[in-house]
Amino acid sequence: DTEVTQTPKHLVMGMTNKKSLKCEQHMGHRAMYWYKQKAKKPPELMFVYSYEKLSINESVPSRFSPECPNSSLLNLHLHALQPEDSALYLCASSQGTVTNEKLFFGSGTQLSVL
Amino acid sequence: QKEVEQNSGPLSVPEGAIASLNCTYSDRGSQSFFWYRQYSGKSPELIMSIYSNGDKEDGRFTAQLNKASQYVSLLIRDSQPSDSATYLCAANTGGFKTIFGAGTRLFVKA
Numbered sequence: 103d104t105e106v107t108q109t110p111k112h113l114v115m116g117m118t119n120k121k122s123l124k125c126e127q128h129m130g131h132r133a134m135y136w137y138k139q140k141a142k143k144p145p146e147l148m149f150v151y152s153y154e155k156l157s158i159n160e161s162v163p164s165r166f167s168p169e170c171p172n173s174s175l176l177n178l179h180l181h182a183l184q185p186e187d188s189a190l191y192l193c194a195s196s197q198g199t200v201t202n203e204k205l206f207f208g209s210g211t212q213l214s215v216l
Numbered sequence: 217q218k219e220v221e222q223n224s225g226p227l228s229v230p231e232g233a234i235a236s237l238n239c240t241y242s243d244r245g246s247q248s249f250f251w252y253r254q255y256s257g258k259s260p261e262l263i264m265s266i267y268s269n270g271d272k273e274d275g276r277f278t279a280q281l282n283k284a285s286q287y288v289s290l291l292i293r294d295s296q297p298s299d300s301a302t303y304l305c306a307a308n309t310g311g312f313k314t315i316f317g318a319g320t321r322l323f324v325k326a
Contacts, residue, residue, distance in 0.1 A: 133312055144220075144304060144316035145260065157312055192259055200311055202248045202267055207259040 108193050108208035116216050117183060123211045125176040125193030132198025133157075134176040135205065136168060139190045151176060152198055183215045218243040218309050222317035230325050235292040237320050239305030242286070248308035249281055251290045254319065255301045264290060295324045 106127045115121050125134065133152045137145035150158035151170040159168075165187075167179040176193055190210045196203040219242045229235045241249070248267050252260035264279040266272045266288065272279045278291040288307075292299055302319040309315055 135312070142318075144318050147313060147315070150312040152312060190259075196312070202265065203308060203312060203314065204250065204262055204265055205252075205260075205306075205314060206262070210259045 106193055106195055106206050106208035108191075108211055110211060111209065112212045112214075114214045114216065115180065115183065117185070119183075120179070120181045122180065123178040123191055123193075123213075125178075125208055126174055127195040127206070127208075128174060129195060129206065130173075131195035131206070132173055133196045133203065134170060135192075135194040135196070136166075136176070136178050137192040137194060137207075139192055139210075145192055149178075152200075180213075183213075185215050188213055188215045218246075218307075218315060220305055220307050220315055220317035222303075222305050222320050224318055225321040226323050227320055228323045228325060229295050231295060231297060233295050233324075235295045235299065235322055235324070237290040237292075237303050237305075237322065239288040239290075239317055240286055241288065241305075241307045243307065243309045244283075244286065246307040246309050249279070249288045250306040250308075250314070251277075251279060251288075252304040252306060252316075253301045254304055260304055260316075292322075295322075297324050297326045300324045 136148040139145045149168040169177040193208040194205040251264040254260045266279040280289045304319045305317040
């Protein structure tokens with residue numbers, strides 16, 4: 103299995119809602135990532151988990167809360183988002199050896215904040 | 217600020233031609249470089265990786281790296297309409313941090 107699975111594919115939420123994005127991989131990878139991508143812009147790194155521990159937080163606002171329950175799962179909890187947070191949220195995984203990390207992306211969650 | 221720079225394009229080539237995509241990076245400490253292809257509305261897909269100076273070939277794709285010039289390129293031979301996509305250059309700047317260029321849009325005309 104060489105897939106990274108993200109759910110849901112689309113999400114519309116109000117600014118007072120709480121929602122979660124989910125990501126799962128069964129490639130035995132030990133690093134998992136959240137990237138945010140706005141239209142016609144490159145993916146921007148948000149968080150990295152390595153061996154289920156938060157390794158990188160790119161100064162992301164606290165309304166985004168990551169969670170890594172185990173080595174296969176990654177969640178992104180959303181609360182009190184702003185319309186400018188509307189974007190494609192991409193989960194990725196890599197082997198976790200630190201060197202030459204190739205990223206494998208899920209299909210993404212297209213998020214719209216009203 | 218560590219950066220990866222690409223010409224946004226669009227780059228338009230006829231079917232069967234060679235498409236040449238270029239990228240420069242600012243962090244001399246970067247060791248790993250990648251090309252991802254992203255179709256409209258889809259997620260990025262890894263197509264090439266390169267770690268040492270020189271050329272690396274995989275099918276119709278050739279990646280080139282020149283660390284002295286901080287320059288990475290991707291050549292696509294015998295371009296096909298299905299190659300039409302945005303190509304993202306990426307550099308690993310240390311640990312798990314991979315940063316992406318803005319991407320070059322490629323159009324291959326049939």
